């Protein structure tokens with residue numbers, strides 16, 4: 001079938017010959033019933049969501065409560081990223097390293113080529129040109145996703161800058177990352193569709209040498225919205241290694257002090273460990289202001305002035321729903337209240353709104369994420385723990401105007417955080433860049449529902465990038481070390497480690513978190529400005545409890561002290577774990593990180 005002459009559809013709106021050739025090739029392989037080039041218009045959104053509502057994949061929410069918004073439920077087997085099915089198909093297996101699954105590129109292409117054969121039969125194939133980061137960037141990073149999922153096409157409209165304006169800037173021969181996605185559920189003539197088509201066989205494959213993405217079998221965001229983790233982290237981290245920049249799993253926020261001094265902060269926490277919440281934080285301390293630039297991904301490059309500048313490549317938020325509430329993240333609630341959003345695997349209220357755990361007292365009746373009746377006595381949660389909202393960044397009431405500036409914003413501080421019940425203090429500053437890289441390289445966190453698998457297991461997660469480094473993790477850590485070597489130390493961001501999730505012996509969180517994290521940000525700024533003290537502990541510079549502003553905070557001194565405590569016996573347990581973690585990288589691990597480990601051992605003595 002010729003894409004340009006499909007009955008009733010407009011011809012391909014581009015003269016980009018490599019793009020046209022690729023679309024023709026995929027069309028011939030996957031044999032869709034029709035091909036649609038996405039233009040990114042509001043009319044297109046209405047058409048896509050209308051068709052999905054007719055098909056039963058989406059339910060329109062009450063327009064009085066959530067205008068132009070929809071509720072989706074996935075197949076219960078397709079609810080999160082699938083790390084075991086995610087592959088880095090580098091030519092050299094050593095380029096994938098010990099932390100990634102690897103398959104030879106030809107072998108993966110052969111295997112997926114067979115799965116893709118005829119896989120879009122009976123379906124519409126959408127061609128989605130997109131750009132990660134502002135379109136007016138000096139070196140815009142283009143991609144084109146081909147997908148047979150209208151849910152993906154609608155989600156990509158929220159999450160990326162996409163459509164005809166992108167094709168216009170791409171012109172006739174711009175570089176782009178081809179990103180192919182299929183749910184892997186062809187329809188025979190007359191066969192009725194299911195609510196959430198997907199396939200038990202799943203592959204999320206990346207080809208870093210040729211900068212291509214092939215995804216099969218899953219419709220869930222992290223596996224199917226290929227501009228996000230697949231492009232902006234796995235492929236972009238390889239681009240960044242080659243071109244001397246960083247593609248990181250980080251939020252970006254702007255912090256203004258009562259003295260009107262501005263600092264930009266980036267923070268890397270693993271999936272479902274607090275990035276969206278910190279990015280939109282409402283400070284509980286007077287005179288401080290937070291504005292949002294991004295909640296998940298930061299691309300960072302050195303500017304001519306020697307400072308590290310961050311850009312958010314995304315255009316929307318794909319956030320964890322449970323736990324989001326007026327009390328924890330009021331700015332997310334205000335963003336969602338404006339509508340124009342997709343909600344996936346949350347619960348539906350009887351008046352056509354959404355509900356999830358953490359929103360206060362549950363209503364007497366809900367339709368849960370399985371589509372079943374739910375009451376507070378039901379036992380199981382109404383929403384999947386990895387249920388998500390997908391909403392435009394432009395609706396965030398505290399969006400910093402410079403979020404769209406292609407030059408990015410200069411970062412003063414980088415926070416590395418994880419979810420640890422024990423051991424890791426509320427906040428610690430690194431002694432220098434290398435010690436900060438050591439903090440990032442040894443970051444650990446309990447696993448969450450954001451990926452399929454066991455929840456609550458502590459694992460090392462370097463820079464919160466474990467599932468997202470598109471090459472050898474040892475080379476990745478060396479890249480971080482190298483960037484610091486060439487830079488002016490006074491201009492480098494200062495690096496901190498945080499842990500909002502430490503618990504008391506009774507299991508309670510020791511630190512209240514959320515908006516109260518502004519008190520930790522205040523100490524961070526005071527460290528940057530040289531006005532706060534710190535205790536030199538074996539693991540870094542930690543505030544004395546008295547150095548944290550607790551005015552108006554109802555928190556026992558003992559809890560704060562316990563949250564900040566550095567216990568050498570707990571840390572002594574970490575040391576051999578860190579050594580085992582480092583050992584698997586062999587020669588690739590920069591020797592200076594072993595020196596840092598020796599120094600930690602020495603300090604613990």
Ligand code: GTP
Pocket residue numbers: 269270271272273274275276277278295296318319320322323324328450500501509512513514517
């Ligand atoms: P991804 O989108 O998967 O990358 O997650 P994220 O890092 O953006 O995490 P998010 O902000 O969505 O938070 C994940 C979960 O942690 C939610 O249930 C939050 O309510 C909870 N959470 C976030 N911040 C805090 C905090 O400071 N303290 C506590 N106790 N929980 C928090």
Ligand code: SPV
Pocket residue numbers: 080081220221222223228229270271272296318450451
């Ligand atoms: C994460 O898991 O880090 C997310 C959600 O932000 S996903 O897009 O599914 O990766």
Ligand code: MN
Pocket residue numbers: 270271272296
């Ligand atoms: Mn994330």
